[in-house]
Amino acid sequence: MFQQILRWKVILIVIVVLAIVGTIHYTSLPRERLTFVEELWRDALSPLQRAVTRVSRFLSRQITALRDIRYLRQRNEELEALVFELQQQVYFLKEYERENEWLREALDFKSDVAHELLASEVIGRCPTNWISTITINKGRSHGVEPGMAVVTNGGIVGTILETSRLTSTVLLSTDPRSAAGGLVQSTGDLVLVEGDPDSSGMLVATPLSRDAEVVPGDVIVTSGLSRLFPKKLPIGEVIEVESSSYGLSFTAHVRPFVDFTRLEYVFVVLREE
Amino acid sequence: MKILFYGLIFTVALVLQSTVFAVFPILGAYPELVLMVVIIFSIINGGAKGAKLGFAGGLLQDMLFGRLIGLNAVVMMIVGFGAGVLAQRLYKENYVIPFLSVLLGTWVGQFLYLLGMMLFGLAVPWDITVLSVIFGSGLYNGLITLLVYKPFVYLNSRIIYWDELVKRAG
Numbered sequence: 001m002f003q004q005i006l007r008w009k010v011i012l013i014v015i016v017v018l019a020i021v022g023t024i025h026y027t028s029l030p031r032e033r034l035t036f037v038e039e040l041w042r043d044a045l046s047p048l049q050r051a052v053t054r055v056s057r058f059l060s061r062q063i064t065a066l067r068d069i070r071y072l073r074q075r076n077e078e079l080e081a082l083v084f085e086l087q088q089q090v091y092f093l094k095e096y097e098r099e100n101e102w103l104r105e106a107l108d109f110k111s112d113v114a115h116e117l118l119a120s121e122v123i124g125r126c127p128t129n130w131i132s133t134i135t136i137n138k139g140r141s142h143g144v145e146p147g148m149a150v151v152t153n154g155g156i157v158g159t160i161l162e163t164s165r166l167t168s169t170v171l172l173s174t175d176p177r178s179a180a181g182g183l184v185q186s187t188g189d190l191v192l193v194e195g196d197p198d199s200s201g202m203l204v205a206t207p208l209s210r211d212a213e214v215v216p217g218d219v220i221v222t223s224g225l226s227r228l229f230p231k232k233l234p235i236g237e238v239i240e241v242e243s244s245s246y247g248l249s250f251t252a253h254v255r256p257f258v259d260f261t262r263l264e265y266v267f268v269v270l271r272e273e
Numbered sequence: 274m275k276i277l278f279y280g281l282i283f284t285v286a287l288v289l290q291s292t293v294f295a296v297f298p299i300l301g302a303y304p305e306l307v308l309m310v311v312i313i314f315s316i317i318n319g320g321a322k323g324a325k326l327g328f329a330g331g332l333l334q335d336m337l338f339g340r341l342i343g344l345n346a347v348v349m350m351i352v353g354f355g356a357g358v359l360a361q362r363l364y365k366e367n368y369v370i371p372f373l374s375v376l377l378g379t380w381v382g383q384f385l386y387l388l389g390m391m392l393f394g395l396a397v398p399w400d401i402t403v404l405s406v407i408f409g410s411g412l413y414n415g416l417i418t419l420l421v422y423k424p425f426v427y428l429n430s431r432i433i434y435w436d437e438l439v440k441r442a443g
Contacts, residue, residue, distance in 0.1 A: 020343045027342040028393040034339060041336050048288045056293040124291035127334055128345075129303055129383065129406050130390065130397075135291070162339055169339065176396060197398045200301060200406075261298070 039164040046167045049124040050137055115230045117267040118142060132175040138268060139166045149269040155234040155257040156180060156222060157266050172260055174201050181223040182235050184214055190223055193235055193254065203236055203254040214241055214252045230269060274439045278432045283330045286310050287337060302409030305379055307334050309414040311353045312378040313425050316365060320357030327353025344389045352382040368419055375418040379411035
């Protein structure tokens with residue numbers, strides 16, 4: 001009798017262990033769709049996350065405001081001067097833009113594709129320390145699909161990893177599993193930009209052609225070749241270039257322009273029709 | 274009935290972990306609040322209950338995260354069981370044992386999780402950044418424990434009391 005119970009227990013434990021190992025393995029790869037239970041859990045938590053995020057953001061803003069008030073006055077004067085200067089430049093650039101458009105038309109160039117952007121609020125981040133994702137409050141019902149690009153006015157943020165009905169997770173461009181096509185602004189050389197596996201919050205750029213050149217201080221922008229990201233969005237600034245063992249290639253360490261810890265609103269780039 | 278209370282506490286921990294604490298990293302690390310809750314309840318209630326709560330809390334976190342579902346469940350079950358068995362016979366009325374349990378438990382848990390990630394084929398760069406994040410998240414959890422340990426002891430006794438009331442009422 002006792003042995004029989006023991007035998008059943010052993011069989012049960014083996015089945016449970018196999019089931020867990022199977023589930024972990026199955027979910028170790030990116031999936032097309034989440035299960036119903038997961039979606040329900042995410043959608044149920046999203047209003048809570050959103051509320052708590054808003055309250056904490058409000059409080060931290062109040063604290064910073066109190067601390068910075070004297071500094072802000074001085075900064076304001078500086079910025080006003082800067083705005084005046086930049087305004088002058090904008091007039092110049094407008095002139096160039098008009099000229100550029102006219103020349104493009106003359107040469108019959110196709111103008112850049114306009115992308116439709118969906119504004120979304122950041123409501124949370126990944127609950128573990130080991131993978132860099134954020135959660136936004138727009139999901140499948142708003143037309144968001146896995147693989148879409150996510151940007152801010154400061155630059156690229158990442159790509160959509162998974163969607164539930166009301167939320168999506170975004171894999172940040174600084175995650176080692178993330179990649180985007182880039183362009184060195186000064187030379188026009190193409191590079192591949194990936195998350196730096198060795199230092200969190202940083203990017204690495206590797207050249208796609210052999211004669212590409214990059215120096216510290218260069219700005220990397222999106223190439224737009226994949227049609228995933230809009231063209232010429234800023235990605236980051238090169239801070240260090242490391243040549244590989246035989247000097248044939250190099251790796252550039254890039255600091256992203258976007259401050260990922262302070263993201264509040266982002267835009268999802270919806271696919272062109 | 275108890276399930277509801279514990280579920281609620283885990284939900285609050287998970288929401289806070291993915292929102293408020295996302296803003297204030299220490300040494301590049303964020304706290305693992307669910308793991309902290311598991312360890313605290315384990316050292317109060319013992320290993321068997323710690324293992325059950327660990328499995329449940331870990332699974333809830335896994336489902337929100339969506340990758341390697343079940344890994345946190347197993348890791349937290351092991352840590353919950355271990356912390357409960359080791360700390361059950363120790364004197365827990367001051368802050369020393371809770372702090373050390375959560376500190377060490379978080380380090381062990383994070384290490385096991387990374388080991389699991391490697392086993393299932395996800396790249397883990399074992400370098401100073403990873404070590405600093407493991408160290409930092411343990412420290413973060415430990416410091417928060419100093420603030421919440423006494424309230425949790427009270428909460429735990431209330432949950433047991435309410436559960437008893439509901440049971441007697443039938």
